[in-house]
Amino acid sequence: MNRLFVLLFVVCLSFGTGCTHQLNDDLFALTETQCNITDKMCEFNEVYMDVLAGQVEEKFELLEMKLTYAESEQFLIPNTVRGDDGVDRVMILGEDGQRRAISVDDFKLFMKEASAARQTLNRKRAEFDSLLRDWERVVTDVRKSTQITRNMNVEINEKLKSAQRVLEDLTKVTATFVSTAAMFLLAG
Amino acid sequence: MGSFVNYDFLDEAGVPQQYKDKLKQLRTEMDDLLDLQRQQVVDAKQHIATLDSWVGVAEQAISIIQSIVPLIPTISTLKPIAGATGCTTNQKQGFLQQLASAGLSLDSFQSLLGQVKI
Numbered sequence: 001m002n003r004l005f006v007l008l009f010v011v012c013l014s015f016g017t018g019c020t021h022q023l024n025d026d027l028f029a030l031t032e033t034q035c036n037i038t039d040k041m042c043e044f045n046e047v048y049m050d051v052l053a054g055q056v057e058e059k060f061e062l063l064e065m066k067l068t069y070a071e072s073e074q075f076l077i078p079n080t081v082r083g084d085d086g087v088d089r090v091m092i093l094g095e096d097g098q099r100r101a102i103s104v105d106d107f108k109l110f111m112k113e114a115s116a117a118r119q120t121l122n123r124k125r126a127e128f129d130s131l132l133r134d135w136e137r138v139v140t141d142v143r144k145s146t147q148i149t150r151n152m153n154v155e156i157n158e159k160l161k162s163a164q165r166v167l168e169d170l171t172k173v174t175a176t177f178v179s180t181a182a183m184f185l186l187a188g
Numbered sequence: 189m190g191s192f193v194n195y196d197f198l199d200e201a202g203v204p205q206q207y208k209d210k211l212k213q214l215r216t217e218m219d220d221l222l223d224l225q226r227q228q229v230v231d232a233k234q235h236i237a238t239l240d241s242w243v244g245v246a247e248q249a250i251s252i253i254q255s256i257v258p259l260i261p262t263i264s265t266l267k268p269i270a271g272a273t274g275c276t277t278n279q280k281q282g283f284l285q286q287l288a289s290a291g292l293s294l295d296s297f298q299s300l301l302g303q304v305k306i
Contacts, residue, residue: 034225125201163243166243
């Protein structure tokens with residue numbers, strides 16, 4: 001019976017020890033992954049800092065102003081004048097500050113170009129905003145993952161402590177049982 | 189006829205392609221890491237559940253062993269009684285008195301023996 005107890009004790013102890021080792025490995029793996037996530041976040045930040053250092057935002061503001069100005073220039077059409085050649089023209093203020101007469105057809109073309117330019121600017125702006133939102137999502141994801149790791153860390157440590165206590169108790173009571181049984185067997 | 193306004197300045201706008209590529213690559217790597225972490229959390233939860241089960245069994249084992257240890261002296265004197273051979277009437281009576289002082293009847297003692305065998 002003593003041998004059976006020792007055998008059961010060894011099996012139970014091995015299983016418990018195996019479980020605690022497994023959890024220790026889990027803890028290590030989680031911590032390592034969290035470190036990698038943090039490192040990746042740093043890389044993210046560096047790239048975004050580079051992007052922002054490129055003054056993309058400021059450039060957008062400037063371009064926005066420039067485009068609005070360009071558009072407004074084209075609206076300086078006080079009159080349509082019919083030339084000697086019978087072509088209707090409008091008077092516009094060019095980029096060089098000089099007034100110029102252009103045909104209505106050309107003017108329509110310029111309007112179309114301005115509209116296309118506006119769309120391009122809006123698309124690029126949306127792209128930039130989308131990248132910024134992605135960054136915010138990454139920051140949120142990393143914050144959540146850090147919290148998850150922290151919670152798991154606490155939970156695993158508590159379980160390990162509790163398991164360690166049970167392992168010690170089991171060792172103690174089994175030792176008491178074996179020694180007591182052996183003493184009486186010897187006495188018998 | 190050329191353009192009235194030079195829109196080349198629009199080329200300067202937006203995020204350079206190299207950064208977009210780099211951010212896309214980093215996002216993929218980050219997603220992989222987050223997926224890995226989710227899987228590790230699932231694994232850890234399973235291992236915690238296994239450890240909890242073991243702790244429950246081990247605590248029961250501790251409780252049973254703790255209840256058996258005080259009875260070992262009594263058990264050791266039971267052998268000759270159980271065999272009912274080579275045992276005097278006085279020995280039997282002495283054993284039954286020991287049981288009674290431990291608050292046990294012969295039946296409850298035999299039941300305990302059953303637990304020991306398990």
